[in-house]
Amino acid sequence: MIELPRDDPRYPTRLDDLADPPATLYVREPVQPDALGELLRPPIVAIVGSRNASAAGIAFATRLAGELAASGVGVISGLARGIDAGAHQGTLDRSGRTVAVLGCGIDRDYPSATIPLARRIAAEGAILSEYPPGTPPAPFRFPERNRIVAALADATIVIEAAARSGALITARLALDLGRDVLAVPGAPWSSGAEGTNLLLKDGALPLTAVADALVCLGLDPGTARVDDPAIDASARRVLAALRREPASADVLAARCGLTSSAAAALIAELELKGLLVRELDGRLVPTA
Amino acid sequence: MLTRAHAFALTGLDATPVEVEVYTADEPKNACFTIVGLPDKALQEARSRIRSAAFAAGLNTTESLMLVNLAPAEVRKEGAGFDLPIALAVLAGHHQVDERLVDEVAAVGELAFDGRLRPVPGILSIAEAAVRAGRPVLVCPSACAAEAALVPGCRPLGCVSLQHAVRVLKGEQQPEQVDRGATALDEPIPDLADVRGQPSARRALEVCAAGGHNLLLVGPPGVGKTMLAKRLPGILPPLDDEAALLATRIHSAAGVLSPGAGLLRVPPFRAPHHSATTPALVGGGTRIRPGEVTLATGGVLFLDELPEFRRDALEALRVPIEDGHVRISRASGSVQLPARFNLIAAMNPCPCGGGGSSGCTCARERVIAYQRKASGPLLDRIDVGVRLERPAPEVLRVDRPESTATVRDRVFAARERQAARGCINGQIPVDLLDHHAPLDDACTRLVDEAERRLALSPRGLHRIQRVARTIADLAGSDAIAPPHVAEAIAVRLGAIA
Numbered sequence: 001m002i003e004l005p006r007d008d009p010r011y012p013t014r015l016d017d018l019a020d021p022p023a024t025l026y027v028r029e030p031v032q033p034d035a036l037g038e039l040l041r042p043p044i045v046a047i048v049g050s051r052n053a054s055a056a057g058i059a060f061a062t063r064l065a066g067e068l069a070a071s072g073v074g075v076i077s078g079l080a081r082g083i084d085a086g087a088h089q090g091t092l093d094r095s096g097r098t099v100a101v102l103g104c105g106i107d108r109d110y111p112s113a114t115i116p117l118a119r120r121i122a123a124e125g126a127i128l129s130e131y132p133p134g135t136p137p138a139p140f141r142f143p144e145r146n147r148i149v150a151a152l153a154d155a156t157i158v159i160e161a162a163a164r165s166g167a168l169i170t171a172r173l174a175l176d177l178g179r180d181v182l183a184v185p186g187a188p189w190s191s192g193a194e195g196t197n198l199l200l201k202d203g204a205l206p207l208t209a210v211a212d213a214l215v216c217l218g219l220d221p222g223t224a225r226v227d228d229p230a231i232d233a234s235a236r237r238v239l240a241a242l243r244r245e246p247a248s249a250d251v252l253a254a255r256c257g258l259t260s261s262a263a264a265a266l267i268a269e270l271e272l273k274g275l276l277v278r279e280l281d282g283r284l285v286p287t288a
Numbered sequence: 289m290l291t292r293a294h295a296f297a298l299t300g301l302d303a304t305p306v307e308v309e310v311y312t313a314d315e316p317k318n319a320c321f322t323i324v325g326l327p328d329k330a331l332q333e334a335r336s337r338i339r340s341a342a343f344a345a346g347l348n349t350t351e352s353l354m355l356v357n358l359a360p361a362e363v364r365k366e367g368a369g370f371d372l373p374i375a376l377a378v379l380a381g382h383h384q385v386d387e388r389l390v391d392e393v394a395a396v397g398e399l400a401f402d403g404r405l406r407p408v409p410g411i412l413s414i415a416e417a418a419v420r421a422g423r424p425v426l427v428c429p430s431a432c433a434a435e436a437a438l439v440p441g442c443r444p445l446g447c448v449s450l451q452h453a454v455r456v457l458k459g460e461q462q463p464e465q466v467d468r469g470a471t472a473l474d475e476p477i478p479d480l481a482d483v484r485g486q487p488s489a490r491r492a493l494e495v496c497a498a499g500g501h502n503l504l505l506v507g508p509p510g511v512g513k514t515m516l517a518k519r520l521p522g523i524l525p526p527l528d529d530e531a532a533l534l535a536t537r538i539h540s541a542a543g544v545l546s547p548g549a550g551l552l553r554v555p556p557f558r559a560p561h562h563s564a565t566t567p568a569l570v571g572g573g574t575r576i577r578p579g580e581v582t583l584a585t586g587g588v589l590f591l592d593e594l595p596e597f598r599r600d601a602l603e604a605l606r607v608p609i610e611d612g613h614v615r616i617s618r619a620s621g622s623v624q625l626p627a628r629f630n631l632i633a634a635m636n637p638c639p640c641g642g643g644g645s646s647g648c649t650c651a652r653e654r655v656i657a658y659q660r661k662a663s664g665p666l667l668d669r670i671d672v673g674v675r676l677e678r679p680a681p682e683v684l685r686v687d688r689p690e691s692t693a694t695v696r697d698r699v700f701a702a703r704e705r706q707a708a709r710g711c712i713n714g715q716i717p718v719d720l721l722d723h724h725a726p727l728d729d730a731c732t733r734l735v736d737e738a739e740r741r742l743a744l745s746p747r748g749l750h751r752i753q754r755v756a757r758t759i760a761d762l763a764g765s766d767a768i769a770p771p772h773v774a775e776a777i778a779v780r781l782g783a784i785a
Contacts, residue, residue: 248675249488265771271741274741280637280655
């Protein structure tokens with residue numbers, strides 16, 4: 001473990017923008033404190049959202065983080081389940097820079113669902129916290145932690161958030177700091193879109209593709225490497241039907257006039273290419 | 289004087305010959321009736337039944353000294369089936385019937401106080417043992433005669449009472465007529481065409497029937513999980529002679545065969561309640577009885593409300609699912625019973641039962657935890673998972689369910705292809721997988737991609753390969769093609785959670 005007091009030259013200067021900057025930052029080994037500056041250099045964004053996000057929301061976070069990483073943008077998040085975990089994972093998959101800021105001591109394995117992910121981040125990115133080792137997680141600490149996430153990033157991207165999500169706190173803190181906030185718009189009848197649509201009404205920038213984030217960061221959106229896997233006509237038709245409205249396998253087969261056996265094969269093909277995900281209720285949702 | 293009769297002790301599915309020796313003397317001062325030779329409680333009580341039945345037959349035994357020995361002494365003897373052989377030997381000892389006649393036949397049956405004969409379980413096993421022991425003539429309750437007649441070589445003498453049995457032995461009366469033509473009262477299996485609006489679930493059922501794969505159905509209450517499971521026996525191959533005899537023997541030994549039912553030809557369907565104990569599921573008890581897994585042999589074991597089953601009971605299912613048999617060990621020895629069946633398990637998608645969709649209040653993580661925990665002990669034994677929803681109107685509009693007969697034809701054809709390879713797909717050993725279910729480059733790429741993106745375990749990949757083999761067999765294809773593998777990936781268990 002490495003301790004960085006405020007007067008340490010390696011202490012991130014961006015945190016000085018806060019009214020109450022952390023007195024000390026703790027960084028989990030094995031990262032070198034000198035590498036911290038490189039990990040946190042601009043361009044870097046925060047990607048946050050609901051812990052109970054939909055499978056489609058998590059898939060979008062993973063893909064967006066991966067595409068940002070491929071364009072050289074770092075990704076900060078909070079190592080929570082759901083959107084946070086998706087964002088870290090997407091960055092690591094593309095060997096990008098990723099930093100997790102915890103709401104507990106850096107030695108705590110919390111949440112348990114992300115322990116394997118935490119190990120990878122500690123090895124390839126950085127895990128930091130303002131709380132001394134051993135501090136247990138507590139609900140009141142997460143909003144405090146969010147101010148660090150907002151302050152370290154050039155911009156904060158909210159992917160899926162309910163009306164009272166902690167991700168909205170991060171977004172508000174980012175606005176207070178004069179940083180940009182981007183939000184993924186959603187259908188008004190989707191509970192996961194309430195928070196992000198609220199942000200958009202308050203003036204956040206809409207984000208529907210990686211280019212929106214790159215433009216916001218002052219980068220050339222042309223450098224974005226958007227994946228477009230080759231799929232055949234019938235798979236394209238299935239995907240188009242799902243874009244119109246997510247559906248279960250049976251409904252999809254009925255809409256496309258396919259046997260359930262043929263539909264299953266196409267669904268597996270698209271799932272393997274990462275073009276659709278299954279929600280818990282069995283509905284299939286396109287990721288792009 | 290000393291008289292002999294021949295009885296049988298039932299252990300699991302097997303019957304052992306037991307010699308009944310009765311020493312009778314007219315000694316009113318020393319009158320007694322003693323049974324030795326490891327008899328159980330029911331057998332001890334046989335003394336009252338035999339005395340009363342003998343009295344009904346016109347013989348007062350209260351002034352006699354009667355010592356009964358059951359040999360071999362170390363075999364545990366259980367149940368009321370010994371009533372008739374002991375009673376016959378007692379009657380012979382009182383010169384009511386020729387002792388040589390009694391010594392020549394095998395006998396089984398429970399006595400009522402008025403001398404009537406009551407049926408006992410395990411007749412098929414007992415008849416087989418009688419033929420093997422060289423006593424093909426079996427004096428038995430008339431309700432059991434049809435079942436005994438199923439055994440080649442056995443000549444059952446169905447009797448209604450002890451008096452009747454004596455008269456039949458003396459040749460004074462005919463035994464009850466045995467209806468050899470009796471076959472199982474085929475309860476009609478409901479048709480698959482009734483399951484409207486669930487095409488992928490019907491397809492999953494077909495794949496599982498064809499390859500002997502185990503299936504998990506996940507869906508909210510009332511969508512038709514039980515309805516679907518009950519239709520599986522209809523598309524399974526009917527039991528061949530050997531399998532039918534085995535199934536009948538199992539049901540007979542468990543005492544669940546309806547009298548006069550004849551051979552069981554329809555694959556059995558067993559649906560134990562989720563409160564079932566481990567011995568009820570895998571067999572056991574002080575008197576070893578076949579459990580549900582054995583009763584389901586050749587057919588279907590349906591576990592509805594899987595998460596509600598006791599965890600130890602589910603753990604106990606792992607070995608029979610893997611090995612196709614169970615071994616029940618007791619102080620007196622161990623018995624191996626067959627247990628080869630198609631498993632169908634069913635569960636709600638989440639703790640509240642709403643199904644993760646509208647009306648469900650469960651958090652995502654809780655739903656995943658519920659599904660994992662529920663299927664936990666059996667997870668790695670289940671090949672196919674399918675999600676059921678309330679049928680949407682647009683599905684109902686276009687869904688044209690095929691009949692059981694149509695699907696059964698495809699299943700039979702696929703089974704024949706497997707028989708030619710010598711191994712049912714669900715049980716291809718790992719080292720023979722690439723021999724029986726080789727994957728070409730395109731298929732291998734798909735499997736590799738599934739391993740990478742879906743984080744599948746090696747075991748999960750083997751399962752996909754086996755299911756793909758079945759899907760290719762159903763399509764009548766020798767080679768496994770990429771769409772077969774893709775469908776197998778789509779119906780993998782992990783796809784439901």
